[in-house]
Amino acid sequence: MIQRLYEFVFLFKEYLVVGVLLAVSVTLLALNDDPQIRTIRTVAVVSVGTLQDAVGIIPNYFDLRRENHVLRELNLTLADEVNRLREARLENLRLRQLLGLKERGEFGFVAANVIGKNLQLLRNTVTLDAGERNGVRADMPIVTENGLAGKIVATSSRFAVAQILYNKDIRVSAKIERSRVDGIIRWEGGSTLALQDVAKTLDIQAGDVVITSEYSSFFPPGIRVGVITSARGAEGSLFQSVEVRPAVDFSRLEEVFVITSIPDSDRIALEHRPRE
Amino acid sequence: MRQTFIDIALTLMVVLLQTTIAQYLAVAGFSPDIALIWIVYLSIRRGQITGTVAGFLVGLVLDLLSGNDGMLGLAALSKTVGGFTAGYFFNENKTVQTLGSYRFILIILSVSLVHNLIYFIIFLQGSGAHWWQAILLYGIPAALYTAAVGLIPTFVFARRALL
Numbered sequence: 001m002i003q004r005l006y007e008f009v010f011l012f013k014e015y016l017v018v019g020v021l022l023a024v025s026v027t028l029l030a031l032n033d034d035p036q037i038r039t040i041r042t043v044a045v046v047s048v049g050t051l052q053d054a055v056g057i058i059p060n061y062f063d064l065r066r067e068n069h070v071l072r073e074l075n076l077t078l079a080d081e082v083n084r085l086r087e088a089r090l091e092n093l094r095l096r097q098l099l100g101l102k103e104r105g106e107f108g109f110v111a112a113n114v115i116g117k118n119l120q121l122l123r124n125t126v127t128l129d130a131g132e133r134n135g136v137r138a139d140m141p142i143v144t145e146n147g148l149a150g151k152i153v154a155t156s157s158r159f160a161v162a163q164i165l166y167n168k169d170i171r172v173s174a175k176i177e178r179s180r181v182d183g184i185i186r187w188e189g190g191s192t193l194a195l196q197d198v199a200k201t202l203d204i205q206a207g208d209v210v211i212t213s214e215y216s217s218f219f220p221p222g223i224r225v226g227v228i229t230s231a232r233g234a235e236g237s238l239f240q241s242v243e244v245r246p247a248v249d250f251s252r253l254e255e256v257f258v259i260t261s262i263p264d265s266d267r268i269a270l271e272h273r274p275r276e
Numbered sequence: 277m278r279q280t281f282i283d284i285a286l287t288l289m290v291v292l293l294q295t296t297i298a299q300y301l302a303v304a305g306f307s308p309d310i311a312l313i314w315i316v317y318l319s320i321r322r323g324q325i326t327g328t329v330a331g332f333l334v335g336l337v338l339d340l341l342s343g344n345d346g347m348l349g350l351a352a353l354s355k356t357v358g359g360f361t362a363g364y365f366f367n368e369n370k371t372v373q374t375l376g377s378y379r380f381i382l383i384i385l386s387v388s389l390v391h392n393l394i395y396f397i398i399f400l401q402g403s404g405a406h407w408w409q410a411i412l413l414y415g416i417p418a419a420l421y422t423a424a425v426g427l428i429p430t431f432v433f434a435r436r437a438l439l
Contacts, residue, residue: 014324018360021332025356028339028349029398045341117299117307118342122399122414125342127295161341166305189413191305251302 042156049115049127049159067254074145107220109257110134112142112160117253122168122189126150126253131158135260139218142256147224147247148172148212149256160258165193165225165246173216174225177209185210185225185244193226195242202240204231210244220261283318287330290314291337301425306418308425311338312391315355316362316384317429320374324363331359350398358391376433384426388419 009016112134116127130136132155140152142162150164163170165187172185174195181202183195198204208228212219226244234241294311301308311334319327335355339348365374365383374380392415396407 014328014360014363017325018328018356021328021356022353025332025335025349025353028336028352029347031348116295116341118295118338122396122410123342123347127341189410251299251305 042154045127045154045159045161046156049129049156078145108135108260110136110260112136112256112258114253114256115159118161124164124166124250125153125161126164126256128152128160128162128256128258129158130258131156131160133157134258136160136258137260140261141219141223141259143223143259144248144253144256146249147226148219149248149250149253151218152258162256164250164253165248166250172219172225173213174210175213176204176228177211178205179203179208182213182215183242191245192229193244193246195228195244196239198231198240198242199238200233200240204228204240204242206230220259283322283326283330287314287318287334291334294338295341303421304417306414306421309388309391309418309422310425311335312355312358312388312422313384313426313429315359316380316387316426317375319359319362320366320380320383321371323366323368324360327359327363327366328356329359331355331357347399350395353398354391354395357394358387361390362387372433372436376430376436378430380430380433381423381426385419385423388422389415392416392419 110130112128112130114126115129118125118127128136128142136152136155138152138155142149142152148165150162150167151170152160152162154161165172165185167187168189170187173182174185175182179202181198181204183198186194186196188194195204195210206228210225210228212221212223212225214221224247226246229243229245231240231242290311294309298307298310315327315331315334318330332352332355335352336349338351338355342348342351362383365379367374374383393407393411396410396415400407400410
């Protein structure tokens with residue numbers, strides 16, 4: 001009997017191995033919210049993040065000269081812009097005081113290097129070398145000097161994983177800077193984003209700048225998301241099909257800033273409270 | 277035994293390459309699946325069981341690093357099937373010939389298509405999106421690019437076969 005069992009196992013060992021491994025994979029898919037799984041994820045991110053941190057210097061080294069030149073130019077531009085913004089802010093404060101408007105909250109920024117990109121087709125994420133000990137938490141937005149890049153989804157003490165805008169799971173409440181038309185930014189694949197839920201009658205033109213709106217629970221308002229490249233009314237639909245070119249070039253994403261804004265839990269709870 | 281340790285070390289290196297260097301090889305948003313090429317290589321070189329186990333482990337590590345909630349096990353599952361499928365092309369007496377010829381590219385392409393098919397069918401469950409559209413728009417181009425990158429090891433093995 002044992003001999004026959006042994007022969008059976010030997011004969012079908014490949015199928016038994018693949019069967020067991022597929023069963024483990026399916027079980028893992030079913031156990032995703034388990035706290036132990038989250039702990040294992042954190043350990044994996046820390047371990048590989050340490051290695052990525054070491055390897056990450058290689059491409060940066062070759063790019064250093066070009067990067068230095070670009071940064072000097074950027075520094076000059078930004079210094080000029082800071083002066084102008086300082087004046088604008090003072091003016092804004094005076095006007096707000098006159099109108100009695102509430103001051104917008106100010107956020108801190110944590111600089112982080114992109115030490116890994118996990119480009120798994122529709123689930124694109126980046127690993128950052130800043131984590132909980134730098135004040136980074138899940139759901140915090142990440143930006144570059146050009147605009148919104150994504151959102152933190154997992155953290156360890158030294159590293160964080162962020163979904164970039166090229167991720168099927170991310171949604172951003174946004175609006176057109178010029179006409180204040182609202183919509184939802186989603187990625188449906190390709191190199192552009194889609195601004196959805198925009199009625200055909202609303203004023204949208206190619207070249208309009210898209211920014212984050214006040215309706216978002218996670219992203220502070222006013223962050224540049226991208227520029228509209230085309231807007232056309234889809235046949236048989238009440239809504240427009242709007243394509244947005246992201247402000248951030250994700251193929252060159254090397255440094256980002258995490259905006260240390262904690263989503264307002266009161267607001268989220270209220271918005272998700274079942275209607276009575 | 278020594279060979280096993282070397283394979284494990286190289287597998288870890290490939291995972292590291294996939295999460296660091298692969299981004300620099302991206303064309304039109306598609307990155308090559310270096311990890312899958314390595315899994316196919318292991319299946320052809322060491323056999324179906326090794327390829328299957330390597331596929332599972334590599335996929336699991338990539339899953340753990342993805343940070344996305346709700347999909348742990350997806351890459352493990354699709355890469356396990358990838359390793360298993362590639363294992364059907366294992367022939368102990370023709371390993372170098374297979375790796376150094378167009379057959380290796382065709383194997384990578386077919387395994388990559390199977391891998392992407394499984395990935396998208398499961399990933400898009402409940403999303404309302406059509407998996408066949410995802411396959412057309414991403415699965416096939418990504419598989420073609422992965423197969424194209426597979427030309428590099430093929431040339432290396434072709435040279436080795438000639439020497």
